[in-house]
Amino acid sequence: MESKHVHEQIAAMRQSFFNEEVLNENFSQLEQLEGKDNPNFVEEVFTMYLRDSIAFLETIEEAMKTIPIDSIKMDSILHQLKGSSASVGANKVLKEVNKTRQVLGKGNLERTKASILELRKEYDSFKAKLEPYFQLKQANSVAQEK
């Protein structure tokens, strides 16, 4: 059936995330929290996460433009980003965040800039992967309801 096909597709997508380490076990934890009474919990969380983290990233990118950079503020934002990324299981993003924090701590401006670019790339990639996944899931559940 089509729904079954989609279902398999969704499962495959999901598995690929784990294989590529885009997601880690914390994501599974979130999935476990999902239930009948809140079937879209994970998606809601991710929507929130994506929204907040893009704001963080933009703030960071802006902060990089000022001279001298306000590294304390930046580190604080990165810290927040770290917490939320870890909580949703955004593995690669989390790694980039940590890397950026490290580099920032060392005071190397150029490397920090480069690292932030990497972070942004990772984030965009993450978003690009997860959004279709959730859309598919949503569509599938709607379809299944019918």
Place this chain on the structure above:
Amino acid sequence: MNSSSGKSYMSTASSSVIWKAGGDVVADQFPAGLRVLVVDDDPTCLMILEKMLKACQYNVTKCNRAETALSMLRENRNGFDIIISDVHMPDMDGFKLLEHIGLEMDLPVIMMSADDGKNVVMKGVTHGACDYLIKPVRIEALKNIWQHVVRKRKNEWKDFEQSGSVEEGDRQPKQSEDADYSSSANEGNWKSSKRRKDDEDENDERDDTSTLKKPRVVWSVELHQQFVAAVNQLGIEKAVPKKILELMNVPGLTRENVASHLQKYRLYLRRLSGVSQHPSNLNNSFMNPQDATFGPLDLQALAATGQLPAQSLATLQAAGLGRSTAKSGIPMPLVDQRNIFSFENPKLRFGEAQQHVNNNKQMNLLHGIPTTMEPKQLAGLHHTAQSMGNMNMPVLSHGSQSSQNNPLLMQMAQPQARGQMLNDSTVGLAPRLLSPMGQPMLSNGMATNVSTRNGVPENIRAPSYNPVSQTSSMLNFPMNHISELPGNSFPLVSTPGISSLAPKVAFQEDVNSEIKGSVGFMPSYDIFNDLNQHKPQNWELQNVGMMFNTSQHSNSLRGNLDHTQSVLVQQGFSTGQNRNSTVISKAMFSAGDSTGHVNAQNGNQHLNSLFVDNTVRVKSERVADAAPANLYPDHFGQEDLMSALLKQQDVIAPAENNDFDFDGYSIDNIPV
């Protein structure tokens, strides 16, 4: 929330009621229905946490701002059982919130952060957090948070029991009240648990619900104002829980409640004064908990002796304070003001002792305090002890003056100790100095500390007082060392340490060299190091009674420090009962950062145990979870001094302080 609980302080009742009302949650279903307040500015994390907590069947309230959370708690003190808070929040630092909660509501707080750095975790400990979770938080970690609620209640019960039988009477009515609105199951548990608590602590554990049902006094603004009014009326020196209780005349309020609140209040005041360098109040003058490192004894004694110029004292304090704050900022639990005073007395002695020491005069600081100090020390000690003993007694009475003395003492202790001590550096001398100072101080300090801790004086006797001989430790801790000189080094250590703790920071550098001669300010590492790891540890232990065995070397110093800190804190650090802990912790931090805290924590725990056994008997005021300055059981080793001190300290009600969660009041938070 708990409309049923009429009594504000019957949080347990209300919680049990709530559980019941909440959804037919019977006691058996515990921990289901646990009312959790989660605070985090990150909406994603907040959402996830809420979901997880709900999955654990807890009753969750989420909040994204600390201020909101605080006002929620204030409006409904009995509305929550436990709080989970993030560390980094934009409107208020998580630790600050932690302090507020601990001070005002005394609820268990779990800190949470993506940061897993040791320092941050330590900070949580010292600020009184009952646990620390690293993000990403797993649901498994949340499943067990109820243990903190139970533990707290259990400890509160213990305090109750320890504090006295008077409360039993109070409790009975409470129990009956609970019976009214709590379900039979809960009520039965509660009552029975209460009664059992009185009889046996173990029973409480059996009924987890019962342990939770401990009535909790909620210090509302009005209640606190009444309290403050009573305290002011009595005068901070004379403010004993009993009298405060009488003045307040609040039905259902127990002496223990007042005592523990008083401790907190003192800590708070101390911190206030520490910040502002307020010499006038004992409460305040006792160095900020953080600075508590100053052996209050020392300073006071020194101040008393007049040898320590106020300015120097201030400097010392400042130095110590500065250091301490820098260190770990562990807010030392408010040492009973009394204790501080006691310390002052000893300090006076110490100052004198120091003076004498230089002159090779042995002050009998420790009166009749039998210390196992080394012969030299002993000799000196005895003399001093005797003189001190005598002195101590009177010194104790100085309490009132202590505030002023303290600063002086501190300074005196330091400068004097240093100069004189150093020169002498001889062990013998040191011991003497210490002994006279230490002992009396110790006793005083101990007493004071004791209040917090339990008769630290005992420690003074600490046999291992080697460091004392080392001179440095001894001197520094006029209080602690002195008594401990004999070997326990505790007395000396404790005092010096304590006092030195605060100043330590500053002094450490100086003290090291001076340690020999220096006053026991450097309880922390320096002394120890100098002392050759010997006694400082000992005295620390001694004070603490437990942990530090004479064998501790510099390395152990750290550990000792931790312990000592707590010990010191208790003993010598009268500066603020909490100070001691902070002092120690500070010392620890200074010394070994991490090692310190761990030790401190362990130390605290150990100390508690040790106290019981050791002379150090420092009364452990509630040992904050944070560790340093754990309260030690009230064991007063020193009979004479201790009893004298204890009397003064009666207010302190060490027993209750065991649960000192937070180190001190946030300065701005104390509603007065």
